[in-house]
Amino acid sequence: MTTEKAAVNGRRADILAAAAALFATRGIEATSVREIGERVGLNPGALYHYFPSKSAIARDLITGYLSDLLADYRAAGLDGLEPRARLKAIVDVSLATGAARPDETKIYHAEFPNLRRMRDYEHARDVTDEIQSIWLAAIEAGKDDGTLRRDVPTKVFHRFLRDAVWFSVYWRKDDESYPLDELSDHCLAVFLDGMANRPS
Amino acid sequence: MTTEKAAVNGRRADILAAAAALFATRGIEATSVREIGERVGLNPGALYHYFPSKSAIARDLITGYLSDLLADYRAAGLDGLEPRARLKAIVDVSLATGAARPDETKIYHAEFPNLRRMRDYEHARDVTDEIQSIWLAAIEAGKDDGTLRRDVPTKVFHRFLRDAVWFSVYWRKDDESYPLDELSDHCLAVFLDGMANRPS
DNA sequence: GTCTATAGCCCGATAGAC
DNA sequence: GTCTATCGGGCTATAGAC
Numbered sequence: 001m002t003t004e005k006a007a008v009n010g011r012r013a014d015i016l017a018a019a020a021a022l023f024a025t026r027g028i029e030a031t032s033v034r035e036i037g038e039r040v041g042l043n044p045g046a047l048y049h050y051f052p053s054k055s056a057i058a059r060d061l062i063t064g065y066l067s068d069l070l071a072d073y074r075a076a077g078l079d080g081l082e083p084r085a086r087l088k089a090i091v092d093v094s095l096a097t098g099a100a101r102p103d104e105t106k107i108y109h110a111e112f113p114n115l116r117r118m119r120d121y122e123h124a125r126d127v128t129d130e131i132q133s134i135w136l137a138a139i140e141a142g143k144d145d146g147t148l149r150r151d152v153p154t155k156v157f158h159r160f161l162r163d164a165v166w167f168s169v170y171w172r173k174d175d176e177s178y179p180l181d182e183l184s185d186h187c188l189a190v191f192l193d194g195m196a197n198r199p200s
Numbered sequence: 201m202t203t204e205k206a207a208v209n210g211r212r213a214d215i216l217a218a219a220a221a222l223f224a225t226r227g228i229e230a231t232s233v234r235e236i237g238e239r240v241g242l243n244p245g246a247l248y249h250y251f252p253s254k255s256a257i258a259r260d261l262i263t264g265y266l267s268d269l270l271a272d273y274r275a276a277g278l279d280g281l282e283p284r285a286r287l288k289a290i291v292d293v294s295l296a297t298g299a300a301r302p303d304e305t306k307i308y309h310a311e312f313p314n315l316r317r318m319r320d321y322e323h324a325r326d327v328t329d330e331i332q333s334i335w336l337a338a339i340e341a342g343k344d345d346g347t348l349r350r351d352v353p354t355k356v357f358h359r360f361l362r363d364a365v366w367f368s369v370y371w372r373k374d375d376e377s378y379p380l381d382e383l384s385d386h387c388l389a390v391f392l393d394g395m396a397n398r399p400s
Numbered sequence: 401g402t403c404t405a406t407a408g409c410c411c412g413a414t415a416g417a418c
Numbered sequence: 419g420t421c422t423a424t425c426g427g428g429c430t431a432t433a434g435a436c
Contacts, residue, residue, distance in 0.1 A: 030230065033411085034410085114226070149389075152390055153386065159364070159367070160364040160390055171359055183356070190394075232429065234428085245404085245431080252431095
């Protein structure tokens with residue numbers, strides 16, 4: 001990669017990061033390209049040298065995020081794991097992604113439901129479908145091998161667990177007081193072993 | 201109440217309902233007063249006969265919603281219930297509110313975090329603090345009487361349960377195929393008894 | 401009480417100098 | 419590659435006729 005190309009990618013990355021921070025806190029539509037330019041030290045018009053439109057910035061953020069997330073799930077070797085370990089791996093990959101990329105996580109969950117029917121989001125839709133099937137398959141495997149109870153519908157349990165995991169980016173403080181592996185332990189304790197106190 | 205007063209309140213209610221539907225799906229900032237007027241069959245300027253501003257519509261929606269929700273919790277006689285029954289009552293009141301007022305539920309959860317620091321939201325802040333303390337007290341009571349395990353922090357369990365309950369408005373279909381009391385049963389099954397399969 | 405018309409502002413995006 | 423300047427348009431809110 002040449003020096004000029006690296007500089008361009010650096011600028012692009014700066015713009016994406018600045019836009020992500022603003023989109024995550026105020027929403028895409030409520031964020032102006034002027035604000036994005038201000039954050040990155042560029043006049044509004046100059047942004048259009050790197051991106052054709054504001055919505056292209058949002059789309060690149062979301063599709064890049066989803067592609068990386070799917071790659072992380074695939075790299076976790078889920079197929080070789082027993083259901084409980086597989087669910088733990090899914091939760092851990094997700095929590096790590098939420099902690100590493102909180103802005104994109106918030107944007108995806110807050111805005112994608114309204115964007116998924118738009119043109120240029122076909123690939124993102126495919127990725128989200130595959131991610132969902134990864135979660136659902138792990139829960140089904142747990143039911144099949146007797147690890148999980150069968151009277152709670154798979155889709156319902158999926159929603160409960162999924163929301164607990166992803167929405168933790170809104171309340172977890174990213175400091176030493178509550179490390180990620182503790183959150184992971186608490187999440188798996190509640191959802192796999194249950195909150196009920198059963199002295200053994 | 202005079203006929204004129206009732207008519208005014210009817211118009212006000214129509215405007216609030218139309219605004220709620222739009223705010224819930226597109227967000228407050230992304231919704232224009234022209235759209236609200238269109239929905240209710242009024243020219244944009246005429247809305248200002250009933251509300252001083254767009255943000256006043258949003259504030260009335262949120263504060264009214266929160267006041268009613270708090271009243272419902274108080275009417276449920278929570279203090280006289282054992283911890284498990286108390287948590288079930290809290291979940292049931294919340295699910296019923298979500299089903300009866302899905303738009304305001306979505307608006308509150310999506311927009312209040314960004315609005316709570318604003319002027320004119322002092323009362324809403326007090327109400328949310330009290331609602332949160334109702335949930336936390338029920339969980340603490342469950343720990344105190346040995347019903348709930350103590351190794352998962354109260355605030356963490358609260359977030360998991362709260363998000364599962366409230367965000368169900370985004371995915372639950374409001375038809376006969378999945379009635380509210382089934383959702384309530386599944387929620388309490390997962391969070392109170394645990395998803396783990398323990399043949400007894 | 402609802403209308404038409406518009407003020408004043410900010411928006412996304414573009415043109416063209418340098 | 420970044421700037422200044424601006425276009426065309428939608429926004430919230432207001433003014434004043436009816």
